[in-house]
Amino acid sequence: MSNTWHSVGRYTLPVGLFILWEALYLLVKEPAMASPWQSIVALVNNAGEWLTDIGITLTALLVSFAICAVMGTIFGFFVGLSSFWTQTIHPILLALYSIPKVTLYPVFLLVFGLTVEGRIAFSVFHGIFPICIICMEATRMIPKTYLKLATAYQMSFVQKVRYIIIPAILPQLVVGLRMGFSLCFLGLILSEMFASYKGLGYRLTHYMALNQTSAILALFLIVIFLAFFFTFIFLLWQERMERKIGKTERMIEADSRGQDRS
């Protein structure tokens, strides 16, 4: 019974937000604000033109996330194998994680110029730390009995990684990958907003200069949609993990650690 109420509440919340948006529009009127309807019209009208920008942003996002996931996991994994190195490097990574990385974007611009490579590099730098940290901790905390089992079966290193270690760290790693993905997206949008001639972030600042609020809001809807869509996939994956092994203390911990974003 209460579950149906929760789901009713869940669906009314976005509706409520739209009503609030309409109310805000009626309060301040154009040109400072556009109504939901005007934004959707702007979305439909510009869809053809924006498709290339969405494509560019999405490609850059997926490339940078792939780099992040591979590099972060490998780094975290090999450091995590040693308890000494994990404890040594952990505070350094946390400190790097907490600095405002946006301010470093000009350095990337100086090195790469106004290129998509520069934006991808920045996005990787923006998103890699939670993946490193969570993978490192997950590898370090693999229960010793698992490893003893591997020794008992005389597994080779590759077999140990394939059958013991990856399944053991994957549940936490999924959380880290989700955080990393969000941060990659944030970094990419920021870099596009600051200096670029392509992509969703560029469009946002472009329409800001033209003072077209309906277009800005339409773009914002696209950005939110993309963010939610991918997060949703990660959450489904996470849920599958949880069903398989049960939500563990360690996953919750990884989740709260991952909140330390910037």
Next chain:
Amino acid sequence: MRNERLTRITVRILIVLLPLLLFEVLVRMRILDPFTFIPFTEMIRTMGKLLMTQQFVSDSIIPTAGEAMASFISAAVIGILFGIVLWRSDSLYHTVQPYLMLFYAVPVFAIYPVFISLFGTGPLPVIIVGFLFAVVTVITNTAIGFRETKNVFIKVGKSLNLNFRQMLFHVYIPAAWPYIFTGLKLALAYSIIGVVATEFILSTRGLGHSIAFAYNNFDLKGMYGGILLVIAIILVVNTILGYFESALYNRNMKGH
């Protein structure tokens, strides 16, 4: 045991210092492009110079500090209040919780242009973005902190016949405080980051603006000095609050 700690700290310092030293040498030897990089010691010197410049302090540091404080305080107050509401109401908690999780995934800065068209280029849009960036962590940490109050504590309070106000001040708040503090610590860092980042994208004053301005005017020294200053501020704030945080958790552990 103590020996291992010592080596760990030594190695840690080396990991930080060696790349900086290598960077310094490579830049000084002009192996790295001098139009892209400046020596690290030069960055530190510029940072010091910026801090001494009256105009930099009044045009960049003070506005940013003010905006960051405003967004932090509003995030703290509204976040704690909302967190308490989510603690008292189960159904609201379960309704909102997935959205709070999704909110982390939204690049909040994308909405900055809307706020600019709503409120102009004054400090308000910057403060709101900083607020949005920081508030969710306060909400979740407050709600979780109160919700996770150990049943034993509640039972003790009930058996002593405490009324709600007494329960609040002697049971719930002391139990939830470490969590709330963590939320506030993160919120302060996020407020600073949110404010600097929005200033960096588009604004007419503040630390973020000064970095973007220096970049656009090929003022390498000013740019690196500003970047170093922002990083230093965040690291100092995080270290101090982190120290208090671990003291708080240690004390709570002992109390149990």
